[in-house]
Amino acid sequence: MVLPVYTLAIFLIASADWAVLGACLALAVATLLFIFYIQPDASDLAPHRTKLDQLLERRDAIYDNLRDLRFEYRSGKYSEGDFEAMKTALENEAALALAEIDQVTQSQVKRPRGARPASADRSTP
Structure with a gap:
């Protein structure tokens, strides 16, 4: 009876070794x-850059x-x-960049809700 218990113990240890080996391999x-x-x-990886950031x-x-x-x-x-x-040339390029920045920032500015355009504020006689 001692021999089968010993064989069972070796089998359990061996199967545990295979399980650990399989887990390490995976x-x-x-x-x-x-x-x-x-x-x-x-x-x-790169942060999202807007047109204004560029x-x-x-x-x-x-x-x-x-x-x-x-x-x-x-x-x-x-x-x-020279x-x-x-x-x-650099000053002209800077002026173009500043004009583009103004365009982008002006397009991002929104009128408050319910506000009328400036031309509508004038009352007609």
Whole structure:
């Protein structure tokens, strides 16, 4: 009678080892699939940028370029004619960016509910 109990104990231990080994193998496969196969979407990683955010970033970049241009002109890298031409081009680009920012912000401003346009406020004689 002792022999069958001993055999049963070995079988239970062996089956538990196989269960642990199977669980480890499943975990390893799932980990490898996650790392190498399931790639996060790039749009999930980047924050959502609105048109206004893009325009403000463009405006800041233009201002940085103007600042750098002035520094390089003062250090003697550019002649006065080149400096004026590049400065004018950057200022025109900045003006366009600011105009676009104004358009976007004006389109985002909404009239209060029930408000009449300015032309309707004038009373007719």
